[in-house]
Amino acid sequence: MNGMFSLLETQFLKWFLARQHARSYPDPVKTASVEQVPEQWPDILKWVRSGEEVQMTDHDKVVAKLVPAGVSQPDFVSRAKAVWGENPPGKPLSEIVSDSRGGGG
Numbered sequence: 001m002n003g004m005f006s007l008l009e010t011q012f013l014k015w016f017l018a019r020q021h022a023r024s025y026p027d028p029v030k031t032a033s034v035e036q037v038p039e040q041w042p043d044i045l046k047w048v049r050s051g052e053e054v055q056m057t058d059h060d061k062v063v064a065k066l067v068p069a070g071v072s073q074p075d076f077v078s079r080a081k082a083v084w085g086e087n088p089p090g091k092p093l094s095e096i097v098s099d100s101r102g103g104g105g
Contacts, residue, residue, distance in 0.1 A: 007089070014083045031055045034063070 030047050032040050034056055044054050048068050056064040091099075 011089075018079075018083050029053050029055050031057050031062075034058045 030044075030052055032044055032054060037044065037056060044066065047054055048066055051068050053068075054066045055062045056066065
């Protein structure tokens with residue numbers, strides 16, 4: 001049982017560190033409706049120049065994203081592998097989803 005408890009502690013620590021890292025991201029993304037873009041363009045450019053992403057919406061659905069040039073997107077796969085390793089313990093997510101839908105492996 002001690003080996004199992006140690007594994008749980010290790011997984012919790014990895015999860016906790018991943019959550020701490022996730023909290024270091026900037027505030028929520030700014031949005032502007034397509035109707036607002038012409039009148040808010042100077043503000044939108046100011047936001048983007050300062051490094052923020054702006055989402056353009058049409059009827060409350062995101063239709064475009066304006067991101068600063070040269071900013072790369074996070075590599076979530078590499079981050080997950082760094083936290084949980086190449087082959088994390090437990091069932092694959094696809095198997096969990098299949099089981100929950102009554103598929104059973």
